[in-house]
Amino acid sequence: MPDTTLAVFERSYAELRRARRARTVLGLLLFVVLFAGSAVIGNFNPATLVEGAPKLGEYVGRTLPKVRWDHLIEDLAYWFYGLPKWLDLMVETILMAYLATLLGSAGAFMIGFFGSRNLTPATWCYHLARRVSEFFRTVPDLVFALIFVFAFGLGPLPGILAIAVHSLGANGKLFAEANENIDMAPVEGLRALGANWVQTMRFAVVPQILPNYASYVLWRFEINVRTAAVMGFVGAGGIGMELVTAVRSLYYEDISAILILIVLTVSLIDIGCEKLRHALIGREALT
Numbered sequence: 001m002p003d004t005t006l007a008v009f010e011r012s013y014a015e016l017r018r019a020r021r022a023r024t025v026l027g028l029l030l031f032v033v034l035f036a037g038s039a040v041i042g043n044f045n046p047a048t049l050v051e052g053a054p055k056l057g058e059y060v061g062r063t064l065p066k067v068r069w070d071h072l073i074e075d076l077a078y079w080f081y082g083l084p085k086w087l088d089l090m091v092e093t094i095l096m097a098y099l100a101t102l103l104g105s106a107g108a109f110m111i112g113f114f115g116s117r118n119l120t121p122a123t124w125c126y127h128l129a130r131r132v133s134e135f136f137r138t139v140p141d142l143v144f145a146l147i148f149v150f151a152f153g154l155g156p157l158p159g160i161l162a163i164a165v166h167s168l169g170a171n172g173k174l175f176a177e178a179n180e181n182i183d184m185a186p187v188e189g190l191r192a193l194g195a196n197w198v199q200t201m202r203f204a205v206v207p208q209i210l211p212n213y214a215s216y217v218l219w220r221f222e223i224n225v226r227t228a229a230v231m232g233f234v235g236a237g238g239i240g241m242e243l244v245t246a247v248r249s250l251y252y253e254d255i256s257a258i259l260i261l262i263v264l265t266v267s268l269i270d271i272g273c274e275k276l277r278h279a280l281i282g283r284e285a286l287t
Contacts, residue, residue, distance in 0.1 A: 063256035080257050086239060090265055092156060093238035096231070097224035100160045104167025104224075105217045108133070111168070112175030113201055119179055119187070121197050129172070136169025141227055145236040156237030163224050163231070171220055178212040179205060214280050218273040225269050229262050 038044070067075045080086075114120050115129035141162045148158030186204035195203070232240025239258065246254035 060256075062252040063259075065253045065256075079253055082242075082254065082257070083261075086242060086258060086261055089239035089242055090261060093228045093231075093240070094225060094265070094269070096156050096160050096238055097163065097221060097228040100163035100228070101167055101217060101221045101224050103160070103164035105171050105213075105220065107164070107168040108171035108175050109213070111172045112179055113205070115172060115176035116179035118182075118184060119201065119205065129176070133169045133172030133176070136165050137173065138169070139166075141166040142231075142234055145231055145234045149235050154235040154237075158234075159228060159231035159236030159238055162236060163227055166227075167220050167224060171216055174216045175209070175213060178209050178216070182208045211280055215277050218277045222266075222270050222273050225266055229266070 065075065065079045067079070111129045111133060114125040115133060117126060120126040120129070144162035144165050145158050148161045152158050152161075182205060186208070187200055190200045190204045228238045228240075229243075230238075230240045232238045232242065233244045235241065239262065243255065243258045243262075245251075246258060
């Protein structure tokens with residue numbers, strides 16, 4: 001009897017190993033096929049990369065001015081001669097991202113309840129909410145910006161609307177998935193007491209998911225600041241309009257100065273949002 005059991009075990013183990021080996025080989029083949037196809041479609045050529053790499057350094061070198069230690073202040077002042085104007089545009093960019101994040105997150109807050117399987121009042125509401133959020137986050141925000149520029153003209157408004165719509169789609173998915181991971185005991189308790197759908201969402205769901213929502217909103221704000229910085233490429237406001245003007249006019253030193261300003265601003269916002277997010281999470285853990 002033990003010998004028979006051991007033989008069955010060894011046979012099962014051998015079958016599992018063969019199946020695992022087959023999956024590994026299949027996975028490697030799929031990886032190779034996809035990589036090769038991507039390389040062909042993308043014209044990925046190591047020789048082209050080697051040939052073009054020095055040109056990247058040449059372009060970057062053109063954007064950097066000559067800064068001398070003995071004339072450091074004067075050279076920096078010359079490099080950042082447009083700083084007052086660029087700072088105004090940078091503030092406009094941040095405010096664009098802020099307002100777009102608020103609008104998009106407010107819409108995602110509403111659509112997230114309908115897009116959750118465990119909370120939606122009807123099946124058709126679930127599918128409609130999911131498809132709407134998929135559409136809004138699938139279409140590139142620059143495409144939305146072009147459409148809104150055509151409808152509302154140049155300026156910050158098209159950029160705000162484009163970022164808000166894209167944020168609604170992205171956060172709508174994240175909020176819905178957060179809702180699906182809540183503890184359903186409070187929800188069932190309120191339903192048993194006769195609470196309606198809105199009351200159940202307000203008192204049983206919202207207190208559970210607010211920390212996650214806050215984390216997602218801050219994370220989205222970081223992304224939207226970077227997105228707003230390039231909205232100017234299609235005339236949708238922000239510092240991107242000044243950057244694209246410098247690029248098209250071959251004002252090399254302006255390009256590097258504006259990029260440094262954008263990088264510093266985004267880095268500071270990322271650090272601030274990270275600290276605020278950790279503070280919110282820590283506060284929730286204490287309570």
